[in-house]
Amino acid sequence: MANQSSFEKLNKTANAKKKAANAIIYALLSFWAVMILFPFYWMLLTSIKSYSSYNSEFKPMLYTLKPTIDNYKLAFTAVPLSRYFMNTLIFTISATSLMLAITVFSAYAFAKLNFKGKSFAFTLFLALMMIPNELVIVTNFVTITNLGMRNTYLGLVLPSIASVFYIYLLKENFEQIPAELYYAAKVDGTSDLAYLFKVMIPICKPTIFTIAILKAIECWNSYVWPRLITDDANYFVVSNGIQEIRENGFGRENIPAMMAAVVVISVPLIILYFIFRKSIMEGVAHGGTKG
């Protein structure tokens, strides 16, 4: 009897300990979640405050009773936000699709075709992965300037469409497809090109999709190259566009309108994220770089 009660006691303290530990863990996680979400809340909140009410709050208020959408109207009329938006869309889509085309062909060559000097070429490609973008940016800037492609979409897109890392990622995936399929297709008289489009690409769709999403995120958020290569506001993307808006956008410091622009810029990727959450996270776990 005495034994049992001491066992119960032990069990009870163990349970209590576990509960306390759990509470601490949840507190920690929730704290960080608030840290992540708060800036988003703040930008939404500020974007629906009116200019006068924002500037009359010396101590900022954590909520607003008079929401307004005027700032959003202003963001689309007073500054060329939709222009920046279209530019970014064109930049992202063209860079991503060109990059995909190049990546698919190269990965196929490395994974399935046999040719002289293949392993040598692959080693060279891998070596290029170590070269940071910042090292080649100087010459690329001069090259694009000399080609007269400053302030053009081509100038924005071309330097970043050959990515060794994505070629490597897709090659690994291509290699997992059994060679028997290839031989079977050969027996049926399928050409290499047809095999690539009819068998390889459909099978490896998830990886290709992941690469496309990663590249699209990268394009949407890229800043250094667009800043260097465009000084005509007609070709600004959202990154340097928002900077332009901040520095000489709405005349006087109109923070609520600026926040409305920030919301508009942030929303597309967040929507994309909620739709494709799983494949984005898996893709980043496999080959994310921003960190």
Next chain:
Amino acid sequence: MEKNNNKGWLYLLPAIAFLGLFMVYPLIDVSIYSIEEGYNSASQSFFGVGLYNYSYVLHDPYFLQALKNTFILVAITVPVSTSIALLISLGLNSITKLKVMYQTIFFLPYVTNTLAVGLVFMILFNKTAYTDGFANLIINYFGGSSVDFINGPYWAKMFVLCFYTVWVVMPFKVLTLTSALASVNQQYYDAAKIDSASKLRTFTKITLPMISPIVFYLVITGFIGAFKAYGDAVALFGTDLNAAEMNTIVGYICDMLYGNSGGYPSYASAGAIILFVIVLTITCLNLLISKKHVYY
């Protein structure tokens, strides 16, 4: 398979052409630029060959400021973000309820535009004539006096920059560490339980060694990423980073290339090569240290 001998090169052609023009050629070119003295981009001529550009850059107070800022940023954000990420991942791994929700939230900064959200941090920390800013609200609540984090003292600005950088790099680290922790074989933990090993001992003797390669990978990529910092600083302090004393090495390179003080590709090249050498050295040092502490 032996028949298609040269077809492979045809498939590789576009990649080789673009990599050649925008990766390999620049690599050679940037080294040449950096040793051409007195290069004039209008006449494409130079006086001689030597290390003057390096010496100019290394004596430029703006570059030294950028170097100092970048090193402080790296020294603070890499250890801080890695340890917080480890803590959060451990927490995430030990819960089941709401795990997906937390993971989804924690990953959010990865898909946001650094420049845009940086502006939100700017107004959270900014103190102007009209508003005190949210950060100061908290400081005042705990009895401190207001600080201008954006146009104020150096350390306040550096704090915001580090804070924002940690916020931005965290998702990648948490995601990577969470999947690393989940892949540790449960049998080890069961064995430790049978031996009634303490939590701390289990962590230092099983968890940490098992995930050490991933932690090490994160430290290296963290170093490399932090050395390339630029966009976050622009978002917080505007494009004229030299005036704000908040420039970074990449920012210095860009300013030298183009902008109000631009037009000096030679100096920019020298700066880029210095950055590359620093990153390479740190990575090699990391590799050497890791031999002792990482279990593969």
